[in-house]
Amino acid sequence: QVQLVQSGAEVKKPGASVTVSCEASGYTFIGKNIHWVRQAPGQGLEWMGWISPNSGGTNSAQKFQGRITMTRDTSINTAYMELSRLRSDDTAVYFCARGEGSSWFDPWGQGTLVIVSS
Amino acid sequence: QSALTQPASVSGSPGQSITISCTGASSDVGAYNYVSWYQQHPGKAPKVMIYEVSNRPSGVSNRFSGSKSGNTASLTISGLQAEDEADFYCSSYTNSNTYVFGTGTKVTVL
Numbered sequence: 001q002v003q004l005v006q007s008g009a010e011v012k013k014p015g016a017s018v019t020v021s022c023e024a025s026g027y028t029f030i031g032k033n034i035h036w037v038r039q040a041p042g043q044g045l046e047w048m049g050w051i052s053p054n055s056g057g058t059n060s061a062q063k064f065q066g067r068i069t070m071t072r073d074t075s076i077n078t079a080y081m082e083l084s085r086l087r088s089d090d091t092a093v094y095f096c097a098r099g100e101g102s103s104w105f106d107p108w109g110q111g112t113l114v115i116v117s118s
Numbered sequence: 119q120s121a122l123t124q125p126a127s128v129s130g131s132p133g134q135s136i137t138i139s140c141t142g143a144s145s146d147v148g149a150y151n152y153v154s155w156y157q158q159h160p161g162k163a164p165k166v167m168i169y170e171v172s173n174r175p176s177g178v179s180n181r182f183s184g185s186k187s188g189n190t191a192s193l194t195i196s197g198l199q200a201e202d203e204a205d206f207y208c209s210s211y212t213n214s215n216t217y218v219f220g221t222g223t224k225v226t227v228l
Contacts, residue, residue, distance in 0.1 A: 035217070044121070044222035045156070045164065045207050059215050061119060095163060102211050104154035104169035111163055 002026040004034075004096050004109035011115045017084040020112045022096035029077040030054040033099035036070065036081045038092040039111075046092075050099060051079055086116045122147065122208055122220035129226040135196040138223045140208035141189060146218055148189035152211035155184060155193045159204045167206075168193060195225070203227045 007021040022034060036048040049060030051070040058070045069082040079096060094112045097105035123141040130136040140147065140155075147153055151171045156164035166175055168184035171191060181196045191210070195202055208220035 037219075045158075045209075045219040046121075047209070047217040047219055050217075061216055097164075100169065102150075103152045104166050105156075105164075105209070106166045106169075106175065108163035108165075 002098070002107055004098060004107060006094075006096060006109040006112045009113040009115070011117065012086050014087055014116055014118055016086050016116075017082055018086060018114050019080055019082045020094050020096070020114070022079045022081070022109050024077045024079070024098070027098075029072075030074055034070075034072070034079040035097045035099050035105055036068075037095045037097060037105070037108075039095070040089070040092040043092075048081070048094075053079060083114075086114075088116050090114065091116045119146075119212060119214065119216060119218050122210060122218055124206075124208060124220040124223045126221070127224045127226065129228055130195075130198045131228045132198055132200065134198050135194060136198060136225065138193045138195075138206055138208075138225070140191040140193070140210075140220045142191075142210055142218070143189055145214075146189075146210040146212040147186065147191055149213055150211050151186065153184070153186060153191040154209045155182075155191075156207045156209065157202075157204045158207065164207065198227055200227050 005023045030053045033050045035050045051058045053072045072079045096109040155168040158164040171186045172184040183194045206223045
């Protein structure tokens with residue numbers, strides 16, 4: 001079955017960077033974009049950006065531009081999201097999700113909790 | 119890009135129908151038929167319920183339906199059941215080749 005499995009929880013200090021991985025299985029990895037979405041505690045979903053595993057092309061929400069780097073390794077069907085210059089308000093669960101066309105996200109990874117605290 | 123506007127909460131009794139609105143702009147909801155809806159139970163990843171305004175993925179109950187008029191999309195849940203109690207989010211593609219989610223709606227089954 002189609003599945004996205006993310007890396008484990010992280011605790012980081014303010015100013016540091018974090019990298020979350022997302023390993024895909026059950027489909028052709030380069031065929032569909034991978035999106036990154038985050039959810040702060042008790043808050044709503046926030047779209048962060050996408051990467052095309054085929055071309056490596058990316059696009060991100062203006063809010064994250066300059067701080068987010070999305071990459072992929074097609075040899076191991078894995079996408080990565082690095083967020084730099086972390087602040088306490090970056091504390092959130094980070095999800096990856098497969099994009100379907102220009103339209104919807106399915107399935108989603110299980111989520112990765114990132115805590116930013118001094 | 120501002121979040122799409124949803125009501126914070128909607129409630130209904132078992133068997134009733136409820137509708138959740140999702141208001142955007144002419145640069146997102148109004149521009150494309152790329153609106154999707156997600157159900158999220160506490161501590162879980164979101165699950166797609168409707169895509170491209172009104173299409174249901176395989177396995178999603180036909181009690182869920184979607185529509186759009188202008189800059190506002192809507193999700194209707196008919197025959198409300200206890201298991202429908204969850205948070206719901208809309209999402210839309212935008213003219214910047216980005217995406218935006220709604221503010222989220224908590225559905226309560228009375």
